[in-house]
Amino acid sequence: MSYQINGTTVEHDEEGYIQELDKWSEQLAEVIAADENIEMTDEHWEVVNFLRDYYEEYQIAPAVRVLIKAIKKSMGKDKGNNKYLYTLFPYGPAKQACKIAGLPKPTGCV
Amino acid sequence: MLHTVNKSPFEKTTFDSCLNHARPGDAILLIEDGVYAAVKGTAVAERVAALNGDLSIYALGPDLSARGIKDTSLIERISVVDYGGFVDLVAEHDVSQAWL
Amino acid sequence: MSAEENGAGAEDQKKFLYVNRRAPYGTIYALESLEVVLIGAAFDQDVSLAFFDDGVFQIIKGQDTAGIGMKNFSPTYRALGDYEVTKLYVEKESLEERGLTADDLMEITYEDEDDDWAEKSSVQLVSRAELSEIMAAQDVILSF
Numbered sequence: 001m002s003y004q005i006n007g008t009t010v011e012h013d014e015e016g017y018i019q020e021l022d023k024w025s026e027q028l029a030e031v032i033a034a035d036e037n038i039e040m041t042d043e044h045w046e047v048v049n050f051l052r053d054y055y056e057e058y059q060i061a062p063a064v065r066v067l068i069k070a071i072k073k074s075m076g077k078d079k080g081n082n083k084y085l086y087t088l089f090p091y092g093p094a095k096q097a098c099k100i101a102g103l104p105k106p107t108g109c110v
Numbered sequence: 111m112l113h114t115v116n117k118s119p120f121e122k123t124t125f126d127s128c129l130n131h132a133r134p135g136d137a138i139l140l141i142e143d144g145v146y147a148a149v150k151g152t153a154v155a156e157r158v159a160a161l162n163g164d165l166s167i168y169a170l171g172p173d174l175s176a177r178g179i180k181d182t183s184l185i186e187r188i189s190v191v192d193y194g195g196f197v198d199l200v201a202e203h204d205v206s207q208a209w210l
Numbered sequence: 211m212s213a214e215e216n217g218a219g220a221e222d223q224k225k226f227l228y229v230n231r232r233a234p235y236g237t238i239y240a241l242e243s244l245e246v247v248l249i250g251a252a253f254d255q256d257v258s259l260a261f262f263d264d265g266v267f268q269i270i271k272g273q274d275t276a277g278i279g280m281k282n283f284s285p286t287y288r289a290l291g292d293y294e295v296t297k298l299y300v301e302k303e304s305l306e307e308r309g310l311t312a313d314d315l316m317e318i319t320y321e322d323e324d325d326d327w328a329e330k331s332s333v334q335l336v337s338r339a340e341l342s343e344i345m346a347a348q349d350v351i352l353s354f
Contacts, residue, residue, distance in 0.1 A: 116236070117236070118233050118236065118264050120263065120264055120307065120308065121232075121233075121263065121264050142235070142236045143233045143235070143236030143237075143264075146233065146264075146267070146308070149308070149309050150309060151309030152307065152308050152309040153307040153308070155309065171277065172276075172277025172278045173235075173277075173278060175273075175274045175275075175276070175277050175278075176235050176273060176274065176275040176277065176278045176280065176282070177233070177234070177235065177267060177270065177273060178270040178271060178272035178273040178274070178284075178314075180272065183309070
């Protein structure tokens with residue numbers, strides 16, 4: 001199972017998470033998002049980039065409640081809430097946004 | 111003879127057993143959790159410092175770095191080697207014993 | 211924070227202690243423990259972590275695993291505060307036996323909701339005797 005991008009192939013698991021994190025690019029993010037029926041807007045990118053920064057610093061993809069709390073702290077409560085994030089990523093902000101961000105499945109997501 | 115030790119000296123008796131059996135002229139290479147034996151000021155450091163001078167003791171650099179151990183924390187007589195140095199040590203000795 | 215304040219009733223909230231006694235990369239125990247802590251943090255219990263024996267090596271600063279081809283998971287301990295895991299007990303005697311001091315430990319902090327989100331250290335140095343008392347006061351001990 002793989003994503004096709006500019007004639008190259010990036011492997012992913014049965015749920016769509018890429019296997020090698022360093023294969024990620026913004027272009028690949030667009031491809032994964034399209035696969036999820038999501039059209040990337042600035043608001044989507046804001047969350048995806050936030051997740052990538054979080055992973056860079058802590059080496060984990062945060063659980064959804066942790067993500068919401070962290071976004072609330074850095075971007076305010078208009079964005080740090082369930083409704084806003086589920087509007088952007090209907091199948092779960094942590095799971096779907098992590099997939100697009102090229103990260104593993106969130107740790108501590110029950 | 112080359113001895114390799116890969117267990118923490120604080121958790122297993124592996125390192126002690128190796129020291130009890132090493133002979134003058136032998137080399138000991140500390141790898142993986144064995145590198146914790148290379149740090150000065152610990153409960154096992156005295157034993158290392160008191161060893162016969164004919165024993166050469168090495169520690170694998172990448173395993174030290176992974177565990178946050180700086181070169182300045184090492185017991186003086188310990189030399190740091192990289193993976194190439196590991197291979198050289200194996201090649202220089204007729205027999206290798208891996209203390210597990 | 212009291213049990214009432216963080217949502218669970220006092221009667222259904224249990225004290226969980228994760229015991230960490232292994233060095234980080236030689237075996238899988240340390241990483242497994244950390245993952246269980248992060249997953250278990252969803253259950254709103256009174257969670258604390260104990261680091262003693264070789265477990266103190268898990269939270270040493272300056273770890274760099276580039277040379278051994280393994281993931282450096284030490285930065286993840288700094289995310290524990292986000293998961294509301296804010297009590298990390300480190301045994302003094304274990305540090306001393308290994309030639310270590312508190313200065314060798316990573317800075318692991320949390321923001322205290324009850325104190326205007328002041329940033330506080332999650333790490334508490336305890337003696338062997340104190341740690342024994344802490345263990346005796348638990349409902350559940352998970353050992354790694």
